[in-house]
Amino acid sequence: MRIPCPLCGERPLEEFTYRGDAKVKRPDHDAPIEDWVGYVYVRDNPKGDHQEHWRHSGGCGSWLTVNRNTVSHIINSVEEARQTEESRISEKTQEKKLA
Amino acid sequence: MSKQPNRLSQTVNECRIDRTKPIQFIFNGKSYQGYQGDTLASALLANGVTLIARSFKYHRPRGILTADAHEPSALVQLGSGSKCEPNIPATTIELYDGLEARSQNCWPSLAFDVMSINSLFSPIFVAGFYYKTFKWPAKFWTNFYEPIIRKAAGMGELSGKIDPDTYEKAHDHCDVLVIGGGISGIMAAKSAADSGAQVILCDENPVLGGQISDGKPPLEEVSGKGPLVEQVETLLQLRDMNNVRIMPRSMVFGWYDNNTFGVIEQVSDHLPQPEKNQPRQRMRKIVAQQIILATGSHERSLVFPNNDRPGVMLASAVQRYIRQYSVRPGQKAVIFTNNDSTKKLVNDLNSAGIIVSAYVDAREDITSDFSDIQCSNILNGYVVDNVHGGKKVQAVTLRPCNGGPLKKIDCDLICVSGGWNPAVQLLAQRGQKPQWSENYQNFLPQFSTGEDFLCTGSLAGLESTRDCLDHARLVGEIAGKRISGNTNISLEKLTSITTTKELETHNTGFFEVLSDKGKSFIDLQNDVTRKDVELAAREGYRSVEHVKRYTTLGMATDQGKTSNINGIATLSRSLNKPISQVGTTGFRPPYRPVSLGVLAGRSRGKHWRPILRTPLHNWVYAQGGKFIESGLWHRSQYFPINGETMAQSIDREVRTVREKVGFCDVSTLGKIDLQGPDAATFLNRVYCNGFAKLPVGRSRYGLMLREDGIVFDDGTVTRLDDDHYFITTTSAESCSIVSHLEYCHQVLWPELDICLADVGEDWAAIALAGPHSRKVLSEIVDNLDVSNDTLPFLKAVTTTVLGGLETRLFRISFSGEMAYELFVPSQHGADLAKMLMIVGEKYGIAPYGVEALDVLRIEKGHVSSELNKFTTASDLGLGGMMSKTKDYIGHRLSQRPGLIAPDREVVVGLLPLNPKHSFAQGAHIITTGTSATAENDDGYITSAAWSPTLNSYIGIALVRRGRERIGQIVDIVDPLNGKKPVTAKIVSHHFYDLENTRVTA
């Protein structure tokens, strides 16, 4: 498998470290303990599209958000996780403002 | 010396061998001669040797079936001693001087095999015999069944020695990768290269050409500007092109994601000795944009009684041995076929002086024209009813399909053709399900084109050389255009060639002779017969994948390349279900067996992972220090002087630190530079203890948890400036901590304005410890008051030493003595060590290694190996560090009931009642008087050492309810190491200077 790192270009799998599901979100501190258990231990195992975190550990060191199909291994998009998270945060603040 | 009785005088097509270079080789202890370019198989045939091996299950005599790498029968043990390699097809071994090979599966000899008695017991070797016969009683397995099966059914043998050869890996990229160097591959490569694309052409054989002279159906004559000449010319042009790399002896074994290919190049297997610095094999990973598959097709055999006798050969193999190697595989031949590809073989046999006793075509309703066949005995509508002869074919019995008298004909060679199977294996690796073609009577690619690949040649079904060349030229053009950025090319012309040809073709579906005169083999390598497949069907097996595993059909090293289709045909008949519905099994990499050595490449022994050396490494070495491997690091272990033993040296080093002053290389610590206005907030979230109020110029011990509440790592954090921190981690976790902190920053809290960098390699670190450490320090600092008032415990300064050497100086202690950690730029680490030796001499300074470091910290009661990924902060006695007022990584789950339960194993000290009684890390704790069972297990030793300070063995342990049990007497048991129990007292794990006066002195 090869992953197109937004900073380094397309690089082979050996340079990357897999972490897992990018959609799990760290709960608020006072969230119920069940949320925390889910965050740490419970993962879906989807067949098909999966948004996941990889680190370009043998390259620039960036954490990446990779949209990968778990069946075909086709990678549909890759961006820096920081950008994914920042846009998520700004969406959240937008929502709050609207509400 | 044998004279090669079956070597013909030079033929027109002879292309493989060089008669000016005779080669001596040894087979089964006997010396023979062959020529440069021979395979072991062709050389043995030239010498009249046709009995090569004994079969896997029944130990039946076997000869040579093919001229290809997927040979199922002629497997030999190659080489001797540590270079010995089992299960190598004689058809792939290129002859070299001094080659040594022997037969497999025969005992005591090839000609007289005791185990062939297995044939008489064949009822117990039926399909699924592993599952049926050896079920009961269970204990018979180890004592009876297994040893017998191993002896009876073993394949070749491993040498059991270290592989003396070298292997290497290489990475390659190209625009167009052409797989297969037959006529289609050569033409496609040329036409793609003409467009300017960078092309790699791989072929598993030593010479390109594929089936070029095999007379694959129907091959035009070599006359005028016929396709053969055209092809040879193309090949010559290809060799001169700068944008083409031809890789012979290179087998593409796997097609992986994003068009990454695994390729094994046999670099020196064909040489008596590799040239200097030459590996035996090389694994290439090739990444390509466009793939042209020209993998060709494999001839399949037919199923009839005793079809495994030496002398039964594939028709195309006979033709290749005659044409390419000028070898006569027999004297009197019978051809048994179901297609037209064997027609030209008759001419080859005639020209080789082999009598063609009969041309047997199984097809009854034949439309084929036999007038051009130079054979007086053409029998269409006949089948081979039985083969006579044991170690060699002697005759065949022929039977007319529509009844009538049998005919017995003498012969020593049976040339069989059951049709051709496109080599779809690589496509199947990518998930394609090959589709049955009624017209071709074989499995074709499910898709012969995709946006990044194109199939051509006989893989695409094409049978004539002209069609292959035309199609391949077009395929090469398309690939070239795609590389130039033209992605929208019509494939209509391509598909029209293949669909037209398929419609025109009407091959006959004949696979097996239903005669019970002897065993009819489908899979020769695994000894699977027609009856085995029929039995599996009767027993209820329906799926081809299940039948495969139950009967072991196609599961041998050739992966059924000559047998699968016949097995599927038998299954189809037994189930009364068309082949298209039975389908074929999947294929996984590797396409052919790959040696483990080449997958390892150079990553063997000490080269399997890098060695990390600290900046002080050479200095330690010059001091006579010993090293110990710790993760990737080679750390200084101890520094023996005057012939000390290791134990003596460690004792002296510990006493030196306790009484005088010592220093230790701690450069392996992870070091992270953290900057930014939000750095304090960040630290507060990643450590369980508070960092918001750490003043500038102070160090603090920090404990990190994982999000599940378990302790991750410990270390120190020093605030160098308002927005600037310096973090140290343990040596073991330095990489994972950097990754973790980057995750925390980039993913969890991207809004924090911080920046962190791994500066582990930038700083050498030395711990200077002992009552005289301040005096030594005062002699190396440039302009710094080192008194306890200005430089108290946990004070941190950035200063210079030794006349301008930049230094980060932290008063931190791991040993329990007054101590300092000095960080200097890496390149000056050794200078600092040298200077410490000089200025410290009058104070009795000595370097100490990690063994003494460990003893010192155990005496002091600092946890280290106790951070074993099972322990919580409070297990380690550090529960008080956990902040109750903030959110941090691991906070919530550290409060789970299981992690705060009162009966957890917690850290305590252990003192043996007899101070001379030793115990080891990993030993278990039980209540004195109970037996050493898992139920009585109360915990285990995590650290153990001889303490020269306490003059006793001491240990740290994790003991259930340990804190409540301080003062109790327990037994330390170590049954695995056969040690006698040691009686010990549970004490506080702080053995030394409980008041902490020495570190603050």
Ligand SMILES: [Zn+2]
């Ligand atoms: Zn990168």
